[in-house]
Amino acid sequence: LQAESTFSEEEEEKLQIAFSLEKQDLHLVLETMSFILEQAVYHNLKPASLQQQLQSIHLDQDKAEAFASAWAAAGQDTIEKFRQRVLTPQKLETIGWQLNLQMAESMQAKLKSPQAVLELGVSNEDSKNLKKVFVEFSHQELFEFYNKLETIQAQLDSLT
Structure with a gap:
């Protein structure tokens, strides 16, 4: 939801x-x-x-x-x-990732903008087709996502 x-x-x-x-x-x-x-x-x-x-x-x-x-x-x-x-939930089948590093155009600035890209392969139970979902994260977004996953894991652990 x-x-x-x-x-x-x-x-x-x-x-x-x-x-x-x-x-x-x-x-x-x-x-x-x-x-x-x-x-x-x-x-x-x-x-x-x-x-x-x-x-x-x-x-x-x-x-x-x-x-x-x-x-x-x-x-x-x-x-x-x-x-x-x-x-008929979607099921996570594969996880891939890569790092993208974009350099600033001006040589004086030398700013780097690292991005993590997650590739999630999901499928429906009624369909064997694998759908790829790409999610791009900045450093801060990835950190926030990680913290949410930690919270979810802690809640799952408390139920088992």
Whole structure:
């Protein structure tokens, strides 16, 4: 879910205006709502249970009721959509990488701009075709990606 944006830039601007929120605050609200719904899907929560858990973390009663009401209306459809996505996930088959080093055009500057390029070979279970995805990282982006992978690994380790 996190990789996909729920709203277009234009829709986000309209939401910012409607709720009088800064862009950063709107993104925090959207990420929080996404997390709550992901957890509801993962645990297959009943609307009353969702409302109770949201109130236990001190979410206002009216907001908890709104989540529970929306979950009652669309929860089962949402869970079914996730189940269908899980049945045909993309599987990582290969990983390759290379370093690209671009030199500045001016000999005086001598600035280097190193880039790491990951090549991910992914396939669907229903298709044996390997699709290659290339992701380019600056040093800082690669470091942030590494830290996220470390967090994911720690969470996986805690579950096993």
